[in-house]
Amino acid sequence: MSAQEFVHASKRLRDDHAKDWQRYEQLLDRIERRGIGTLGPAEVEALPALHRLVLTSLGTARSSVLEDGLIRYLETLAARGNLFVNLPREGLTRACLRFLAVEFPKATRALRGPVVLATLVFLAGTIAGYAACAVDPSAFHDFVAPGLAGSRGPSSSTEHLESTLYDTSGSIEEHLFFSAQLYRNNSQVLLLGYALGLLFGIPTLFLLVMNGAMLGAFAWLFASRGLGVELAGWILPHGVPEIGAILLGGAGGLEIARAVLRPHPEGRLVGIGIAGRRATMMVFGALALVFYASFIEGIVRQTITDTATRYAIATVHLMALLGWILLAARGPRKHAR
Amino acid sequence: MARRPRQPALLEIVTREGVALSYQIASTGERLLAFLLDGLVLICFLIIFGLALGATESMAVAAVSSMLVWTLMMGWFAAQELFFRGRSLGKRVLHLRVVSEDGGQLRPEALLVRNMLKQMEITVPLVILLTFREQAETVGEAQSGAQAVLAGVLLALNLLPFIDRQRRRTGDLLAGTRVVRVGRVRLPAPPGSVGATPGQTRIAFSGDQLDVYGVYELRTLEDVLRRNRTQRGSAEVREVAEAIRKRIAWEPAPGTSYPAAKEFLDAFYAALVRHMEERARRGLRREHQGDRPAG
Numbered sequence: 001m002s003a004q005e006f007v008h009a010s011k012r013l014r015d016d017h018a019k020d021w022q023r024y025e026q027l028l029d030r031i032e033r034r035g036i037g038t039l040g041p042a043e044v045e046a047l048p049a050l051h052r053l054v055l056t057s058l059g060t061a062r063s064s065v066l067e068d069g070l071i072r073y074l075e076t077l078a079a080r081g082n083l084f085v086n087l088p089r090e091g092l093t094r095a096c097l098r099f100l101a102v103e104f105p106k107a108t109r110a111l112r113g114p115v116v117l118a119t120l121v122f123l124a125g126t127i128a129g130y131a132a133c134a135v136d137p138s139a140f141h142d143f144v145a146p147g148l149a150g151s152r153g154p155s156s157s158t159e160h161l162e163s164t165l166y167d168t169s170g171s172i173e174e175h176l177f178f179s180a181q182l183y184r185n186n187s188q189v190l191l192l193g194y195a196l197g198l199l200f201g202i203p204t205l206f207l208l209v210m211n212g213a214m215l216g217a218f219a220w221l222f223a224s225r226g227l228g229v230e231l232a233g234w235i236l237p238h239g240v241p242e243i244g245a246i247l248l249g250g251a252g253g254l255e256i257a258r259a260v261l262r263p264h265p266e267g268r269l270v271g272i273g274i275a276g277r278r279a280t281m282m283v284f285g286a287l288a289l290v291f292y293a294s295f296i297e298g299i300v301r302q303t304i305t306d307t308a309t310r311y312a313i314a315t316v317h318l319m320a321l322l323g324w325i326l327l328a329a330r331g332p333r334k335h336a337r
Numbered sequence: 338m339a340r341r342p343r344q345p346a347l348l349e350i351v352t353r354e355g356v357a358l359s360y361q362i363a364s365t366g367e368r369l370l371a372f373l374l375d376g377l378v379l380i381c382f383l384i385i386f387g388l389a390l391g392a393t394e395s396m397a398v399a400a401v402s403s404m405l406v407w408t409l410m411m412g413w414f415a416a417q418e419l420f421f422r423g424r425s426l427g428k429r430v431l432h433l434r435v436v437s438e439d440g441g442q443l444r445p446e447a448l449l450v451r452n453m454l455k456q457m458e459i460t461v462p463l464v465i466l467l468t469f470r471e472q473a474e475t476v477g478e479a480q481s482g483a484q485a486v487l488a489g490v491l492l493a494l495n496l497l498p499f500i501d502r503q504r505r506r507t508g509d510l511l512a513g514t515r516v517v518r519v520g521r522v523r524l525p526a527p528p529g530s531v532g533a534t535p536g537q538t539r540i541a542f543s544g545d546q547l548d549v550y551g552v553y554e555l556r557t558l559e560d561v562l563r564r565n566r567t568q569r570g571s572a573e574v575r576e577v578a579e580a581i582r583k584r585i586a587w588e589p590a591p592g593t594s595y596p597a598a599k600e601f602l603d604a605f606y607a608a609l610v611r612h613m614e615e616r617a618r619r620g621l622r623r624e625h626q627g628d629r630p631a632g
Contacts, residue, residue: 008610010527018524029521055356064617066610068556069525069563076522079358082350083423083436083519092419095445103446147475173396180404187411188461192487195457198494198507203487269510276511280450 010067017057021077024050028080036084051081099284105328107281114251114258114279118208122247125212126219133220143210143217152218158225165227165234166305179298186242186290190249194256194283198272201257208250215243233307236314238297244321245289252279252286289321346502348515350440358440360517363433365498368516371427378426379413410460415452419445432520438513447512454508458495462488528562528606540596540604546585547612551625555613558606565599574598581605 007015027043027050036044058074065071108115132139137154144152152164170178189207196203215235222231255275264271296313304310346362383406390402417425423435423443435451437443465472465488472481498504503515550558558577565574578598581587589595596604616622 008527008607009614010610014524014527022524025521025524032519052354055352055354058356064614066552066555066613066617067527068559069528073522073524075358076520078352078356079360080519080521082352082358082440083434092445095419099446145475145477145480147477171396173400176400177396177403180400180407183404184407187407188464191453191457191461195454195461195491196487199490273510273513276454277446277450277513280453280511281446284449284453 008067010061010065010070013057013060013065013070017053020050020053021057021074024054024081025077028077028084031084047084051078051085054078054081099281100288102329103281104285105325107278108248108285108325110278111251111255111282114254115247117254118247118250121205121208122212122243122250125209126216127212128209129213129216130220131216132213133217134224140217140221143213148214152221154221158227161222161225162227162230165222165230168302168305170302172299175299175302177298179294182297183291183294186245186294187287190245190283190286190290193246193249194252194279194286197253197256197279198260199257200260201254204250204253204257208246211243211246230307233310233314234301237304237310237317238293238301240293240314240317240321241289241296242293245286245293248282248286248289252283255279346504348436348438348440348503348517350438352440360436360515361520362502362504363431363516363518365504367431367433367518368498368504371425371431371433374427374430375414375417375425379409382409382413410464411456412452414455415449418448418452423448428516432518433516434519435514436517438515443514447514451506451508451512451514454506454511458491458507462491525563526566528559539590539593540601540608541590542585542587542605542608542612544612546587547609549585549626550609551623552613553625555606555609558602558609562602562606567599574602578602 024047027039027047030038039047054074054077058071058078061071061074129143132143133154140154141149150164152161189211193204193207196207218235219228219231222228256272256279259271259275260268262271264274296317300313301310304313347359348362349357349359351357386402386406386409390399393399414425418428418435421429424433428434435443435448437447465484469481469485472484494507497510498506505515509515558581561573561577565571575598578601582601595601613622
């Protein structure tokens with residue numbers, strides 16, 4: 001071959017395609033700076049072809065070009081383009097709706113084992129709390145922190161206990177403020193129970209047992225004064241979503257603990273990742289429940305004092321929650337990708 | 338001469354088209370800086386809310402703001418990354434981006450998960466520690482003490498990115514994501530006289546002289562040429578040119594003088610690339626000097 005015919009492979013590739021690479025580069029710059037919305041329709045349409053061209057150029061460069069700088073340039077460009085190609089397409093609203101209608105109930109059903117376990121642990125705590133108080137009334141204060149017990153305790157009069165169930169004092173603003181506080185505290189407890197699954201689930205179990213025991217202690221206190229039915233009416237309207245949320249958060253923590261204790265074949269971290277992703281969908285739902293429960297607790301409980309109505313609300317909540325988790329998004333998968 | 342920077346951690350993926358690509362994992366320092374930037378903006382928002390809260394007498398406004406503040410603290414990072422598709426404000430400034438570890442589509446759930454865990458690692462323990470005294474009064478010393486210990490454990494989780502080579506937070510671990518630096522590289526000018534017509538140069542090399550080096554040495558030479566673009570030739574260029582000239586025992590054609598070091602290297606690089614391309618076409622690509630040619 002004569003000297004005049006020879007052209008370096010890198011020069012040949014540059015001569016053929018450099019204009020297109022640079023055009024793609026400029027389009028990506030604009031997408032990164034100002035969003036894809038600023039591109040004209042013709043430019044949007046040109047993107048996939050430009051991306052494929054860059055990938056092809058990269059293939060050629062890797063196999064026949066010796067100039068490292070050019071290969072690195074094309075690698076960077078292809079990597080940037082690949083990110084853009086794989087950006088989430090789904091809007092926020094759609095993602096939220098899909099979460100509520102599909103992801104949450106499906107994740108919760110898939111994790112029924114931990115949910116049942118969390119429920120049993122919670123119930124065991126409740127029974128233990130009740131029994132311990134029945135044996136020794138002073139145990140009440142071991143299970144219920146002074147700030148939460150307030151003026152209620154084994155030494156309170158029955159009349160006083162009854163009055164706390166129908167307390168409607170305070171303005172709507174105060175109720176709202178109370179709701180905000182409840183939401184903050186409860187969501188914090190929920191997230192702790194979930195994340196502390198990482199510590200072999202021990203804090204999670206502890207939180208479940210203690211919450212159960214607190215419920216048991218209250219149940220004993222009011223039942224021993226013949227106020228059991230009234231107490232249930234007071235607790236259940238917000239208790240169904242709130243306790244439900246605690247159980248789901250705890251179940252998420254237990255699922256993570258399971259992955260910590262029984263390593264996945266591909267490695268413990270891989271297993272924790274898989275468990276965490278599955279559990280997180282459920283815990284998000286639990287957060288929404290906590291939010292809802294706080295409003296019920298802060299406002300509805302303080303305004304509706306009729307026990308029958310309270311039971312009706314609790315029943316509706318229970319049916320809706322169970323129906324949502326057990327029935328939603330059954331049937332053929334429509335969202336498979 | 339053969340100093341190469343320490344290999345940065347990479348996220349290696351294969352695209353749907355079957356092309357292997359890699360991303361540079363962002364350093365812990367960059368991540369921290371991005372987080373501080375985001376946090377600073379958040380704190381500004383919170384201060385504005387705080388001022389509004391202080392200025393109002395209404396319980397309703399206070400209640401709603403208190404809820405908003407909490408939601409803002411919980412959702413600030415997630416909302417940003419969802420809205421800006423994997424880049425919070427701080428990440429934008431530092432050219433960082435959240436990507437899915439398989440290089441596939443980054444799903445909104447993944448962004449929610451990794452940011453919810455950020456609340457667990459940072460917001461929740463901080464709130465526990467900041468409200469410690471208040472909590473001790475409501476729930477008792479023992480329980481608030483236990484909470485403080487938990488807060489410490491949660492804060493300790495923040496050390497994970499320092500240990501993990503892929504710099505994953507717990508959130509990245511659960512969400513299956515990585516944070517990468519997406520640098521911009523401009524198309525570099527070709528090094529040396531590649532592209533110039535080879536016949537123009539008066540510096541010629543024999544096949545034996547061109548057979549001495551492999552691809553690795555060629556790339557090292559490319560780096561040297563890129564570092565020294567001016568024709569004048571630095572000390573490094575003179576040193577490298579002299580080393581090569583001795584190694585391949587090159588002498589100028591009779592009756593000509595020694596060329597300038599830079600001119601010599603440019604010509605040698607162009608001739609070497611051409612020689613190796615021809616060899617590669619015959620299946621004789623060689624990675625290092627002294628290797629036996631493959632094939």
